[in-house]
Amino acid sequence: MIENRLRCNDALLQAMLCEELPTDASNDVLDHVESCQHCQQRVTELAASAADWKRMADAMSDLPEQHSDLSPSFSGLGQRPIHWTEAMARQLLSAPTHPEMLGRLGRYEIERLIGSGGMGVVFKAHDSELNRPVAIKLLAPYLASSGPARRRFSREARAAAAVVHQHVVPIHNVETERDAPFIVMQFVSGESLQDRIDRQGPLELCEILRIGMQVADGLSAAHQQGLVHRDIKPSNILLEEEVDRALISDFGLARAADDATLTRPGFHPGTPQYMSPEQAAGLSVDARSDLFSLGSTLYTMCTGRPPFRAENSLSVMRRIVDSEPVPVRDISPQIPAWLCTIVGKLMSKEKSERPQSAAELRDLLAACLSHVQQPAISPLPVVPWNSIDPFPKKIFLISKGSIDVISLISVFATFGLFLMLNPQDEQSGSKSTIVEEHEHNTVGLTWKSLLGKEPPSGYPADLPLLIQGLNNSRGEWLFAGKMLSDGNEVECEAKMQINGGFLNRVQQGKFPQWQISVAWPREKPTNTLVLNVMVLPEPETIKLMLIPQLAVEGNPVPSEHKMYGGSWDAEKSTVTWTPQSFRLPGTDNSSETASDDASKETNGAFRLVVKSDGELHLVGYQQGSFIHFSGQSVARVGEQYVEEQPALEKLPNGYKVFFAGRTEVYVVTSNGDVVIGPRVETIGCSDNMIYGKIIEYVPGHSDTPGYFWFDSTSGETSKGLELTKWRDDLKAKGIEEPRLVGPEEVGEQY
Amino acid sequence: MNKDHTATRVSLILRLKNVDDVAAWDEFAAIYGPVVYRVAIGRGFQPADAENIVQEVFLAVANSISSWLERDDRGRFRAWLLRIARNAAVDMLTQRATRALGRDGSDAEAVLASMLAPSEFSSALDLEYERMVFRWAAAQVRESVEAHTWDAFWLTSMEGVTIEVAAERLKTRTGNIYFARSRVMSRIKQLVEQYEAER
Structure with a gap:
């Protein structure tokens, strides 16, 4: 004891806390501490004061109801499940x-x-x-x-x-x-599906199909009674020992679908990893929410890991709403493409895109299972939805120029060209066989993969800084090549404009967002297309979206388009492209305005409003928050644009876009440059200028109402000005005064 | 957190020119959103109302950004955020409490009883904020340490398991438990201090 006392030494304890002691010294300290109450106490005190320990305990003691289950991989923002002992x-x-x-x-x-x-x-x-x-x-x-x-x-x-x-x-x-x-x-003797996956990783194809089918069967019974499980996940699926039987357990949060009173909004009882987007967004759920969760469960069975992972529950939920998981076959290449299609379909963000009932899914999986077990007797079933293969069998591009960025263009252009030349895939509503094997469907977004070689000198080596590289490449690039689609070789030429969207921000190197447009000249093969690529790097993800511009004046408007949204997986350096098909309502007639039905039509993650005057088409993209229309402008709105239908008014040089509520509206010129905020009463824009009258606060411009101008070439903006001052400014810039359209002419919307 | 916050974020990002400010905003929103929500719930607001209050607080903050950006002496973004959000939250909470009373006479007494003066709201917010910073720090540390180190801390500090039982459970000697739990706490404390120093 005396010996121990002699060795009580704060400096040693401190060094031990900081893990600075060599092993033998640590062992001595450990021996000592284990037998010395004084030092046990000191270690605690050295780490933090008693008050801090107490504050910590307080902070953790009154956590609200938590997302908690048996899976240890999940952790919330300070929300750790209480461990039962x-x-x-x-x-x-x-x-x-x-x-x-x-x-x-x-x-x-x-x-x-x-x-x-x-x-x-x-x-x-x-x-x-x-x-x-x-x-x-x-x-x-x-x-x-x-x-x-x-x-x-x-x-x-x-x-x-x-x-x-x-x-x-x-x-x-x-x-x-x-x-x-x-x-x-x-009591079900056996293990949970989660245990099974933890133990043996991805499951065999037959197992996946069988378990999926049985769970769908069980869900179907519950759904028929109006019950939504709300918490389908591997740990809630029990696998009976020695019998090939899966049982859904823990209708812990199941409730009659119409009983919406008890669970409070914003509180998500399910494990976030397997939530559906509508659950994550706090919206009402129905049986199709369970189908999404079952899709995520199938994904986990295929790959051995849940589709959406992040460091805390909020990020998980955001990913569920915003991003696409890494393709199953990037992780488990042995999974057939048709199963990926099924999983992808189940995991559609938009519930109307999913299979509409568990029974339908059960039958489909059952048929798939017979096919796998007896391929000679049972053909691969036909899926009741339109499956989409985003990638043609073969496309090759021959660059004429020696421009470094040409391959980059081709990466993007590939999609655009395919869009044009594969109309046969676009038979909406028709049945098609599940797409069989196709080309590897990811594109690595590295300099190497974009350019086919290391980046030119002066370009940042790190991928997140790619933005800068593209910014350096601003300008017009010509693309020329041949492509092969279904045996037809087509010459094509394209012009690509790298605008460095949100120009002034990019120049500062601070704002990681850019936009690329690819335009095909009108006289070329079919319709002219413009692709806009928006890249929004977030801490861990980069979103890429390719949006085919819908129509160009004078060309017939195709009734079906595809849009590709991709997500960037920084870990794996791959981009996952997910095709979404959408149909333009009202393109078959030439009525002045879209009918209500048409304007409400949704498909994939989109809401469409079309004023089919031949020019103006508006596309909403739910997660990425784009609205987009042909002609002069691209508008970008805040992300809450989901439910509301925007209204548009055409002005002489631009568009005025209305959204209900407090959605902010940004109008971007064809250069991809900025932007006007909310409640701008009159808007005009020319090639380089945006102007209008500020009724209320405009971000980046002014809090002062008045007339303003924005020069997208220089990035200069004015404050809200008196009309005379505004005219003087424009005159000084050598700009002819535009005609401002007043509210009386465009009509009051809100 | 939810779409409206995201919308606020997008509009903010378009205005904030400094990428660090954007990060500060994200961190702030992740911490302060739950703070406001929990204080609101704790004061008897319906969840939907509490959600709305959170939205409005963030919206108020977002709407004030420009005036902050234009100030020459603007100081640290986070300090400003905290101040403005706190004021907005106190306003909303006080206002809403009054409104709820007018709207629903049957609950008048309950609402009255749960109503607090603005100063009480602000101290509730501060307390909750302090807790949330601890939770935030704990979450950070948890991600950065070995699972068994965290478990040693969690079992002994939060679940009241004795050192001996924890050692047995984690299959290690008790000395390691003493140090592991204290290492975790020490890092949490450091993070909290750092966070507070930065604002």
Whole structure:
């Protein structure tokens, strides 16, 4: 003891805390600390004051209901699931009658803890009356004291008990009268799908199809009773031992689809990784939400990892809403393309794009399973939706120029050319066979892959700085080449404009956003197309979107288009392209305005409004928040543009765009340059100028109402000005005064 | 967090020219959104109302950005954000509490009882903010340390498991538990201090 005292030394403890001691010295310190209470206390104090320890404990003690389940990979922003321990659980139970048992609940002898989650704990128990093993789910005590949680728990029990199906875990008994309410379920001997995946990684194709089919079957039964599970994920799917049977468990959050009162908006009871976009966005959910989650589950079975991962739940949810997962076959190349198509379809952001019922999915997976098991007898089934292969079998591009960026152009141009030349894929509503193997469908976005060689000197080597490189490449590039599509060789030529969108920001090297347009001359093969690529690097993702400009004056408007959204995976240095098909409503007639029906038509992630006067087409892109129309301008709106339909008014030199609510509107010139804020009453734009009258606050311009101008060449903007000053300014710039259209002429919208 | 925040973010980013400011905003929104929400819920607001308050606070902040950008003496973005958001939150909470009372007479008493003076809202916000900074720091640390190091901290500090049990559970000697838990706490504290120093 005396010897120990002598060795109490704060400096050593501190060094140990900072992990600065060599191993043998650390072992001495450990030996000492283990036997010296004083030093045990000192270690704690050196780390932080008692007050800080307490503040930390306080901060963690009153977390709201959490996303929690058994999967350890998830962590929230400071939201760590409470870990149940047997000791805690034991407090809830009365003393066991048998020493080997953990405790007792009524007639049930509790054997062991088998799981815990946000709502409570699950035990394996023995029903002493009926002499059978059961699983008991006990509501956590902090929830048992909360009225809404109790009600949810008992409703859960009622809902789940009503579903009797071979692929749903049966409920034997419900006890809600006690202090700690509980549910008694059949004990399923085996493991959860999560355990299986953790243990053996990706599953075999037949297993994936069989489990998927069985879960779809179980879901179908629940859905028919109006129940949405809301929490389909691998840890809620149990795999029975020695029998090929999957059971859906834990209708823990299931509720009648119309019962929207109890769960509060903004609170997401499901594990975020498997949430549907509508759940993540806090919108109402229906049975199709479960299909998305099942899609994510299938993805996980195929790849061994969940599709959306991020460091905290908010980021996970944002990814679910905003980005596409890494393609299944990048991780597991052995998975056939048709299964990827099915998974992709299930994981459509827009629920109307998904298979519309679990039964439909079950039948499809069943047919696929027979095909895999007996390919000679069972053909690959026909899918009831239009499958899309975004990539032609062969396209080759021959560059004429020796321009460094030419390959970059070709990467993008490939998509555009394909868009033009494969109209046969665009038979909306028709049935088609699942697309078989196709070319590897990712494009690596590295300098190497873009240029076919290392970057030219002066270009930043790091990919995130690619933006800068492109910025350096601003200007017009010519692209010429041949491409082969379905045997037809076509000469083509394209002009690509790298505008460095949001010019003034890019110049500062601060604002990582740029835009590329690729335009094909009108006289070339079919319709002229303009591709806009918007790249928005976020801390971990870069979004790329290719948007074919819909129509050009004088050309017939094709009724079907595809849009490619891609997401950049920094980890794997690949871009994943996801095709979305959409149809322009109203393109078959020439009515002055789009009908209501047409304007509400949605497809994929898009909302379309078309004023089919032959020129003006507006495309909304839900996640990327684009609206886009032919002619002069591109408008970009805040991301909440989802539900509202924007209204457009054509002005002599531009467009005025209205959105309900507080959505901000940006009008961008054809140069891809900025932007006007909300409530600008009159707008005009020429090649280099945007001008108008500010009624209210305009970001980057002024808080002062008045007339303003924005010179996109120099990036200069004016404040809100008196009309005379504004005229003087324009005159000084040698610009003819544009005609401003007043509210009386365009009509008041809001 | 949700679309409206994202929309605010997009419009902000277009105005903020400094990439560090954008990062500060993101971090701030992640921390302060839940703060406002929880204070609102804690004061008896309906979840939907609480969500709205959060939106409005962020919107108010966003709308004030330009005036901040134009100031010569603008100082640190985060300090400004915190001040303006706090003021906005106090305003919204006070206003809404009054409005809720007028709208729903049957709950008048409950609302009255749960209503607080602006000063009480602001101290509730500050307290919640402090907690959230700790949680934020804890989340950061958790990502950066080995799982068993974190577990040593979590089990012993948050779940009240004894050092001996934790050592047994994590299959290590107790000495390691003492140090592991303190390392975690020490880093959390450092992060919190750093965060507070930066603002």
